Amino acid sequence: MNTKTEALKGWTREQMAQRAALDIPDGAYVNLGIGIPEMAAQFVPAGREVIYHTENGLLGMGPPPAVGEEITELINAGKKSITAIPGAAYFHHADSFAMIRGQHIDICILGAMQVSCEGDLANWSTGAADAIPAVGGAMDLVAGVKTIFVITQHTTKHGDPKIVKSCSYPLTGKGVVSRIFTNLAVIDVTPEGLVLKELAPGISFDYVQERTEAPLILKGNK
Amino acid sequence: MNTKTEALKGWTREQMAQRAALDIPDGAYVNLGIGIPEMAAQFVPAGREVIYHTENGLLGMGPPPAVGEEITELINAGKKSITAIPGAAYFHHADSFAMIRGQHIDICILGAMQVSCEGDLANWSTGAADAIPAVGGAMDLVAGVKTIFVITQHTTKHGDPKIVKSCSYPLTGKGVVSRIFTNLAVIDVTPEGLVLKELAPGISFDYVQERTEAPLILKGNK
Amino acid sequence: MIDKRIESVAAAVADIKDGATIMIGGFGEAGSPIELIHALIDQGAKNLTVINNNTGSGHVGLAALIENEQVSKMICSFPRTANSTVFPDLYRRGKIELELVPQGTLAERIRAGGAGIPAFYTPTSVNTPLAEGKESRIFGDRTYVMEYGLTADFALIKAEQADRYGNLIYNKTARNFGPIMCMAANSTIVQAGKIVEVGAIDPETVITPGIFVNRITTVSDPALESKLVKEGRSYP
Amino acid sequence: MIDKRIESVAAAVADIKDGATIMIGGFGEAGSPIELIHALIDQGAKNLTVINNNTGSGHVGLAALIENEQVSKMICSFPRTANSTVFPDLYRRGKIELELVPQGTLAERIRAGGAGIPAFYTPTSVNTPLAEGKESRIFGDRTYVMEYGLTADFALIKAEQADRYGNLIYNKTARNFGPIMCMAANSTIVQAGKIVEVGAIDPETVITPGIFVNRITTVSDPALESKLVKEGRSYP
Numbered sequence: 001m002n003t004k005t006e007a008l009k010g011w012t013r014e015q016m017a018q019r020a021a022l023d024i025p026d027g028a029y030v031n032l033g034i035g036i037p038e039m040a041a042q043f044v045p046a047g048r049e050v051i052y053h054t055e056n057g058l059l060g061m062g063p064p065p066a067v068g069e070e071i072t073e074l075i076n077a078g079k080k081s082i083t084a085i086p087g088a089a090y091f092h093h094a095d096s097f098a099m100i101r102g103q104h105i106d107i108c109i110l111g112a113m114q115v116s117c118e119g120d121l122a123n124w125s126t127g128a129a130d131a132i133p134a135v136g137g138a139m140d141l142v143a144g145v146k147t148i149f150v151i152t153q154h155t156t157k158h159g160d161p162k163i164v165k166s167c168s169y170p171l172t173g174k175g176v177v178s179r180i181f182t183n184l185a186v187i188d189v190t191p192e193g194l195v196l197k198e199l200a201p202g203i204s205f206d207y208v209q210e211r212t213e214a215p216l217i218l219k220g221n222k
Numbered sequence: 223m224n225t226k227t228e229a230l231k232g233w234t235r236e237q238m239a240q241r242a243a244l245d246i247p248d249g250a251y252v253n254l255g256i257g258i259p260e261m262a263a264q265f266v267p268a269g270r271e272v273i274y275h276t277e278n279g280l281l282g283m284g285p286p287p288a289v290g291e292e293i294t295e296l297i298n299a300g301k302k303s304i305t306a307i308p309g310a311a312y313f314h315h316a317d318s319f320a321m322i323r324g325q326h327i328d329i330c331i332l333g334a335m336q337v338s339c340e341g342d343l344a345n346w347s348t349g350a351a352d353a354i355p356a357v358g359g360a361m362d363l364v365a366g367v368k369t370i371f372v373i374t375q376h377t378t379k380h381g382d383p384k385i386v387k388s389c390s391y392p393l394t395g396k397g398v399v400s401r402i403f404t405n406l407a408v409i410d411v412t413p414e415g416l417v418l419k420e421l422a423p424g425i426s427f428d429y430v431q432e433r434t435e436a437p438l439i440l441k442g443n444k
Numbered sequence: 445m446i447d448k449r450i451e452s453v454a455a456a457v458a459d460i461k462d463g464a465t466i467m468i469g470g471f472g473e474a475g476s477p478i479e480l481i482h483a484l485i486d487q488g489a490k491n492l493t494v495i496n497n498n499t500g501s502g503h504v505g506l507a508a509l510i511e512n513e514q515v516s517k518m519i520c521s522f523p524r525t526a527n528s529t530v531f532p533d534l535y536r537r538g539k540i541e542l543e544l545v546p547q548g549t550l551a552e553r554i555r556a557g558g559a560g561i562p563a564f565y566t567p568t569s570v571n572t573p574l575a576e577g578k579e580s581r582i583f584g585d586r587t588y589v590m591e592y593g594l595t596a597d598f599a600l601i602k603a604e605q606a607d608r609y610g611n612l613i614y615n616k617t618a619r620n621f622g623p624i625m626c627m628a629a630n631s632t633i634v635q636a637g638k639i640v641e642v643g644a645i646d647p648e649t650v651i652t653p654g655i656f657v658n659r660i661t662t663v664s665d666p667a668l669e670s671k672l673v674k675e676g677r678s679y680p
Numbered sequence: 681m682i683d684k685r686i687e688s689v690a691a692a693v694a695d696i697k698d699g700a701t702i703m704i705g706g707f708g709e710a711g712s713p714i715e716l717i718h719a720l721i722d723q724g725a726k727n728l729t730v731i732n733n734n735t736g737s738g739h740v741g742l743a744a745l746i747e748n749e750q751v752s753k754m755i756c757s758f759p760r761t762a763n764s765t766v767f768p769d770l771y772r773r774g775k776i777e778l779e780l781v782p783q784g785t786l787a788e789r790i791r792a793g794g795a796g797i798p799a800f801y802t803p804t805s806v807n808t809p810l811a812e813g814k815e816s817r818i819f820g821d822r823t824y825v826m827e828y829g830l831t832a833d834f835a836l837i838k839a840e841q842a843d844r845y846g847n848l849i850y851n852k853t854a855r856n857f858g859p860i861m862c863m864a865a866n867s868t869i870v871q872a873g874k875i876v877e878v879g880a881i882d883p884e885t886v887i888t889p890g891i892f893v894n895r896i897t898t899v900s901d902p903a904l905e906s907k908l909v910k911e912g913r914s915y916p
Contacts, residue, residue: 027446029655049446051609051655055783056707057853059653060609072709072904073854079708079761086643087609089650090852092859092887093707093733094559094791097784101560101804102627104655125809132768133780135810136758140784143803144560174807249682251891271682273845273891277547278471279617281889282845294473294668295618301472301525308879309845311886312616314623314651315471315497316555316795319548323568323796324863326891347573354532355544358522361574362548365567366796396571556800562819564792564800583798583828592819613884648849649885 010183010200016151018043019198020109020181023149024050028106029099031055031141034078036151037109053105055137057096060088077137100137101144108145110138112152112180114167117214119177119189121150122169135172142173154182154211161213163187163194184208193217232405232422238373240265241420242331242403245371246272250328251321253277253363256300258373259331275327277359279318282310299359322359323366330367332360334374334402336389339436341399341411343372344391357394364395376404376433383435385409385416406430415439447608449639450659453483456633460484460598465493467554467599467625468506472498472525473669475618477602477635478505480661482679484600485512493517495554495596497547497621499524499531502673507531508680515540519594521547527673546574549591551624556593558627558656563592599629602666603652606636607643610657611650619651626656635663683844685875686895689719692869696720696834701729703790703835703861704742708734708761709905711854713838713871714741716897718915720836721748729753731790731832733783733857735760735767738909743767744916751776755830757783763909782810785827787860792829794863794892799828835865838902839888842872843879846893847886855887862892871899 011019017039024030024040026048032038041063044050052061054076061076062083070081084090099105114122121142124135142148152162163180179197180187185208186198195217196205209216233241235258243265246252253275254260263285266272274283276298283298284305292303306312321327336344343364346357364370374384385402401419402409407430408420417439418427431438450456457480460466466484470476485508494515500507507530509515523531523542534540545553546568556564565588569575579590601622603612612634614622626632639662686692693716696702702720706712721744730751736743743766745751759767759778770776781789782804792800801824805811815826837858840851848870850858862868875898 047445051446053655054853056710057856058647059655060647071852072906073711074852075708075710076853079710084647084852087607087611087645087654088647089611089653090647090850090855091650091653092855093783093787093857094860097787098555098559098627099653099655101784101788101802102558103560104627127809130772132760132771133778134758134760135780135782137783139782139808139810140804143806144784170809171807269681273682275891276617278474279620280883281891282883293616294670295475296616297472297474298617301474306616306883309843309847309881309890310883311847311889312614312619312883313886313889314619315547315551315621316624319551320791320795320863321889321891323548323552323566324794325796326863349573352536354524354535355542356522356524357544357546357574359547361546361572362568365570366548393572552795552797559788561788561800561802562822562824564797566797586798588798616884646885648852648887649882 010203014039016181016183019186020149020151023179024107029053029104031105031108031145033110035111037111040109053099055096055100057091057093058084058088060085097140100140103144103146105145107147107149108141109149109151110141112150112162113169114162114164115150115177115180116164116167117194119175120167121172121177122167123172125170127170138172142176147178148176149179149181150177151181154184161211164213184211187216195219232425236261238403238405241408242371242373245401246329251275251326253327253330253367255332257333259333262331275321277318277322279313279315280306280310282307319362322362325366325368327367329369329371330363331371331373332363334372334384335391336384336386337372337399337402338386338389339416341397342389343394343399344389345394347392349392360394364398369400370398371401371403372399373403376406383433386435406433409438417441448610448657448660449608450661453479453635453661453663454486456480456659456661457483457487460487460489462489463491464489464597467596467629468494468496469599469601469620469622469625470496471620475602475614475620475622476505476669477600478667478669479663480600480633480635481505481509485509485680490514491516493519495519495594497521497550499528501525501527501669503530503678504672505669508678510534510540517541517543519543519545521545521550544574551621553591553594554621554628555624557595558624561593563590565590594628596629597631599625599632601626601632601634603634603636605638605640605645606634606660607640607645609642610654610660611645612652612657613645613649614651623652626652631658632656633659635661635666637664637666638662684846684893684896685844686897689715689871689897689899690722692716692895692897693719693723696723696725698726700725700833703832703865704730704732705835705837705856705858705861706732707853707856711838711850711856711858712741712905713836714903714905715899716836716869716871717741717745721745721916726750727752729755731755731830733757733786735764737761737763737905739766739914740908741905744914746770746776753777753779755779755781757781757786780810787857789827789830790857790860790864793831794860797829799826801826830864832865833867835861835868837862837868837870839870839872841874841876841881842870842896843876843881845878846890846896847881848888848893849881849885850887859888862888867894868892869895871897871902873900873902874898
């Protein structure tokens with residue numbers, strides 16, 4: 001459909017993370033997925049205090065440690081070295097997922113392979129016959145966290161839409177996503193459909209709609 | 223049926239507790255009910271190390287504190303002041319009953335209103351219309367602990383048998399009791415029926431049988 | 445900034461409405477948030493459903509809340525204890541409803557509620573009157589009953605120490621229902637003996653992570669229920 | 681006298697039989713009981729069902745146990761990670777079975793197993809392929825799937841400190857599955873960095889009470905999986 005270089009249009013990865021970070025309110029308990037989502041932590045506006053949860057058993061995850069100061073047994077869900085802030089708490093896996101399933105975490109930001117216009121999310125498996133299925137905590141997070149944000153490039157490497165009418169990949173959860181941050185736009189999933197909330201600089205509504213399988217509603221136009 | 227003074231025949235309360243304590247093996251995790259059962263802790267033979275569980279959140283319950291050294295927030299399931307031994311652990315109620323329900327406690331010794339020849343236990347309610355029903359942890363204990371012992375006077379204050387063919391009081395659990403210690407005898411609940419294992423000094427088999435509604439099997443006689 | 449501190453027990457319970465479901469921590473006197481309960485008596489909310497293991501002692505704390513006719517239903521495992529006369533009197537007069545739940549089932553239902561588990565199966569109470577009317581099911585060679593998770597609008601909890609994030613540690617067997625009630629309530633209100641600086645509680649020893657706590661107020665010298673009962677005190 | 685200390689990792693795993701179900705603690709490298717796993721490789725039990733969040737890295741620890749063809753089935757949430765090639769290879773060749781379980785469901789199933797809960801309902805995986813073939817049920821306005829408790833014959837766990845009663849504390853995020861696996865296994869075998877005197881661990885800070893632990897052995901300087909993988913090491 002389109003060329004690979006198109007993915008570079010609009011916001012960069014950092015800018016996508018930064019844009020998403022604007023929507024994390026002061027005092028929120030937040031779980032960030034691997035990849036672009038975890039970059040959001042760096043961009044939370046000054047004056048907001050946010051507590052990060054990592055599902056392998058820590059509330060109060062801090063930034064990565066300085067090189068040489070890594071502690072092997074202090075890692076995040078992506079198995080990377082992290083730190084713990086003052087006021088942190090460690091707990092076991094059942095308690096950690098009680099926080100998730102019990103709707104105690106306010107926001108989770110995840111990556112996506114596909115998001116549907118009804119907020120269905122596919123981000124764990126292509127369903128390919130020879131794939132090794134691996135789900136981790138993704139299904140628990142989308143089933144339990146109060147608000148699910150997705151950060152994703154607007155299209156695949158091959159230019160195919162990732163925001164679709166109906167996911168062709170196996171679902172992670174049905175009707176779970178409330179907001180999508182892409183390199184091109186910020187889109188809300190609403191009962192009326194996908195509402196375009198914001199465009200990246202220099203990107204037009206039509207440009208986004210052409211690269212989106214599901215219809216977009218222009219804000220203020222519905 | 224019989225007179226109240228008969229209850230004094232055979233073993234005293236202390237001796238009943240002492241006899242039961244003989245059957246607590248070294249290394250056992252034990253939960254003791256209120257009343258005569260809790261007295262068993264004093265009589266565990268020397269050389270055995272036993273860990274006491276109290277369902278309100280302590281493993282490693284020690285003896286009562288000296289007068290004046292009570293700590294208001296260190297109590298047992300009977301809401302009496304206790305101590306904690308070195309090597310004790312505190313935990314919350316759900317974890318405490320996970321120990322019970324998950325069959326981690328080896329022995330629980332309880333009082334009884336009635337025990338049937340099939341090991342049914344009634345010890346929480348007379349079922350009287352005006353009674354305030356109160357169950358506490360009794361049903362959890364009998365459903366979860368590996369071995370349930372009962373310590374009870376052989377008959378009621380009015381001389382009625384407490385070891386019966388079938389409990390007339392509401393059950394705490396069905397088929398849960400494995401051994402009964404009374405003032406008159408030690409009786410095992412077996413698939414064949416109640417087996418008389420031991421008599422209190424000066425008490426005859428016939429004397430016990432007369433005061434037991436269910437038939438007793440004489441050890442070695444079946 | 446996250447700061448869950450509230451200036452007084454009165455302010456902490458101010459928005460509890462008539463008809464609310466309230467979990468109250470404590471097993472007997474240990475862990476009973478007596479100042480928060482008394483603040484709730486002053487506040488006056490009625491028609492409450494209260495979840496606690498017991499029904500209080502004497503005429504203070506939970507017993508006083510019941511005596512003040514603010515509680516229409518108790519969910520508990522053991523409604524009578526030494527010095528507990530208030531609940532039995534009202535119950536016999538048909539003035540208060542009782543849902544009797546085995547203690548371990550009560551604890552597990554609260555934990556389930558907090559953990560997003562709507563129902564689970566337990567062997568406790570099978571073949572007893574307390575299993576009547578409940579769904580039962582065989583797994584393996586054993587019968588179990590289905591029990592539902594319990595949640596609440598509010599939890600009133602007593603802790604030993606807290607920080608402004610809401611991290612809590614408890615004192616000995618006063619821990620009892622606190623950690624699971626904090627999980628299961630929509631708004632968890634804590635009276636802590638002491639509020640310490642963030643970072644003062646070792647992350648390895650936090651018992652209730654702050655995410656489960658909404659409001660903290662300091663009660664540095666809490667009343668002892670047993671002492672008040674012994675002195676024949678009543679509240680208000 | 682209660683003394684759960686065992687002289688060596690080899691002695692601690694000696695009685696694990698072919699066909700056993702084994703829970704192995706750890707999330708990635710953190711909390712992985714690598715010396716106990718290597719002892720199990722030396723011991724040679726086959727046809728094992730292993731429950732772990734992952735499938736190990738490189739050719740040491742859990743990956744080496746799998747590579748040695750001692751594992752016939754994995755129950756896990758995430759069988760592929762960086763440097764994880766052993767399991768994918770065997771799986772593609774049909775040499776090992778996989779039961780894929782969402783991570784939180786895995787944790788809750790283990791806790792349920794340890795807590796005597798045979799089954800529970802969870803919203804996780806509803807409307808996904810992982811709910812296929814599972815019983816579902818509506819509570820309130822939401823659909824849930826029924827999941828079963830998990831138990832095991834053995835658990836292999838890494839702890840920071842232990843005492844002879846089996847009380848444990850862990851190190852940071854190495855805690856992960858340890859406490860719940862200790863609850864759910866018939867025999868829990870622990871490698872502890874240090875065995876301390878009874879009483880040295882504050883009763884308020886014990887994470888796993890000794891009742892859940894059967895054997896403790898000291899491994900004072902455990903190997904680091906990531907270091908071994910980086911060096912290209914393999915076991916045996």
